[in-house]
Each structure stands twice: as C-alpha cells, then as structure tokens.
Amino acid sequence: MQASANMQTQSVSLNLLSDLLEEGPQVQDYNFLNEFFNSGYAKDPTGFLAQFADVRKRIDAFSSPKSIAGFCYLQPYGYAGDFQLIDRLYTNYKGPGKAIQRWDDFAQSQPAAQAVRNRKAYFINLLETGKPDKVLNIASGPCRDIKEYYDHNQDAAMVIDCVELDGRAIQYAQHLLNNDTRVTFIQQNILTYRATRQYKLVWSAGLFDYFSDNLFVRILRKLLACVEPGGKLVIGNFSDENPNRAFMEGGMNWFLHHRSPEQLIDLAKQAGAASWNPFVEQEPEGVNLFMHLSNPDKMAT
Numbered sequence: 001m002q003a004s005a006n007m008q009t010q011s012v013s014l015n016l017l018s019d020l021l022e023e024g025p026q027v028q029d030y031n032f033l034n035e036f037f038n039s040g041y042a043k044d045p046t047g048f049l050a051q052f053a054d055v056r057k058r059i060d061a062f063s064s065p066k067s068i069a070g071f072c073y074l075q076p077y078g079y080a081g082d083f084q085l086i087d088r089l090y091t092n093y094k095g096p097g098k099a100i101q102r103w104d105d106f107a108q109s110q111p112a113a114q115a116v117r118n119r120k121a122y123f124i125n126l127l128e129t130g131k132p133d134k135v136l137n138i139a140s141g142p143c144r145d146i147k148e149y150y151d152h153n154q155d156a157a158m159v160i161d162c163v164e165l166d167g168r169a170i171q172y173a174q175h176l177l178n179n180d181t182r183v184t185f186i187q188q189n190i191l192t193y194r195a196t197r198q199y200k201l202v203w204s205a206g207l208f209d210y211f212s213d214n215l216f217v218r219i220l221r222k223l224l225a226c227v228e229p230g231g232k233l234v235i236g237n238f239s240d241e242n243p244n245r246a247f248m249e250g251g252m253n254w255f256l257h258h259r260s261p262e263q264l265i266d267l268a269k270q271a272g273a274a275s276w277n278p279f280v281e282q283e284p285e286g287v288n289l290f291m292h293l294s295n296p297d298k299m300a301t
C-alpha cells in the first residue's frame, strides 16, 4: 500500500496506518512514514511510545526475533544493541516473510543503520591510515570491523586488545576471527577495568551513547590514561540530529544518549582533556559522531 501523500500526518494515529503497518512499507512510503513517526513523537512522546507498544502486539515485524525491530525490542541477551543485532546491521540482514522483509528493508535503508555500517568503515580507515601497532577496543561486540581489517591486511602486525563485558559476544567474535592470535579478549566491565599497558589507539563505538554525562566523563578519564604519549583516543556517539530516533525508540525500544559535537567536546573538557585537541568528525550520514583526542605528551626518546 502506498500512503496518501496529503495525509495529515500531525493528526493521524498509528492505528489508522494499519494496512501499511501490517503489509510493511515500500520505498515510496519511506518519506511519509519517517515524517509521520518524527512528527508524532515530537508532538506526544509518551502517546507515541504507547501506540507503538500496541502495534507490537499485532505485528510480527515489531515482535519477532527474526526481524530487526523485533529482535532489538526483545533484547535476547538482556540489553539493547547487542553484538548480534549490530552484526545484523553490518551484514544487512533481512528476515523471512513479506512483511518482515519489507520492514527490515526499511530499517536497513535508514540513515541510522547506514551510520552503523559506516562506523565499521570509519574504524577500518583509522587502522589503515594511522597504522597503530597496539590498539585497545572498548566494547568490541561482534568484531566484524576487525575481521574485515585483517582480511584486507593479512600480514598486518597490529595487535588489538578487546575489552568486552558479554562472554557470548567474545565467543561470537573469536569464531568470526577464526581465533586470530593478534586479537586478545579481556572479558570485563569497563566500569571496573584497569589497563596494564598503554596503546597507540584507543577506540570505542556503540558504548558511550549508553552513558549518562557523569559516567561518560568518568570512563573517558579512565581511557585517557590508556593512551600512550602521542597516541589517540576516538569515541563514537550518536548525534542529536539522528533522523531515526522516533523509529528506534518507538519501534525498536532502542534508547541512546544522543549528543551534539559541542556537548561531546564539553564532556572531554570536564574529563580533563582540554589540551588533547578535541575535535569531532562524523560518518557520511552525520548520525554517528566521532570525538578525537590526542595525547599531547611526547614519547620519551
């Protein structure tokens, strides 16, 4: 079904879209749908979430573990944004059946999903251009990024230490990496982790946007101490201009602390990194921001 373009998006409840919701959207519906979600959420966030909870009871694409949105909502590992969901985004997974497939086509085509895929490319590019010898990867998840890096740089001597809380993510990543001995896994919570060495590059994506500002500053301070003189720390965080926030929060139950570049830099200053030349880059969708911090200390000669 193609939704009528002149529909009054502001005043229509999700229930009135039942055909579109049940059959799943097609490409020509995407703009309408996004406007509908975004205006509905802006106008009445609580009502919008309640309507989506209702929709979920009726529509598989929002409650089945075989779909992107349903899997995310169900949180089979006990938290949102687990390694399997992230790897479904990296591998452009689409579930079975017409409606689920259409909703997964929609989810995978959106800027937020593309931004996750772009951050994999962003990290690989950092590794290929900076050629760090030792990397610390905090909250490493599925390690699809590391696998692709080594696939393209088979003789690379670079070693990576991965700190990851979830043992199931570590097992999944070790299997994906074919137990590559250049990668060491440390199963630990970043809240209690203590580094035993320093690194040329410290990278963390898909973690800090789960943190309150206070926790962000506390963990950032800890990571600054892990960067060797002249080395770099790069932190990913979803932007407060994410155009898919309504769909993620309503449809997927995926809540993040969205932040602006200015907020990220302010948090870096609060963590004591004012002299680390903080600046923020973004991937091509502008949804995933990356704050760069460089250790101003010089390597002893």
Ligand SMILES: C[S@@+](CC[C@H](N)C(=O)[O-])C[C@H]1O[C@@H](n2cnc3c(N)ncnc32)[C@H](O)[C@@H]1O
Pocket (backbone or CB within 6 Å): 081, 082, 083, 086, 119, 138, 139, 140, 141, 142, 143, 145, 163, 164, 165, 166, 169, 188, 189, 190, 191, 204, 205, 206, 207
């Ligand atoms: C959204 S995924 C990101 C994975 C990876 N960085 C990426 O971008 O592909 C978040 C990962 O953080 C891990 N995680 C969450 N809280 C953590 C914590 N406190 N300490 C260490 N890892 C954590 C989760 O288990 C999950 O694998």
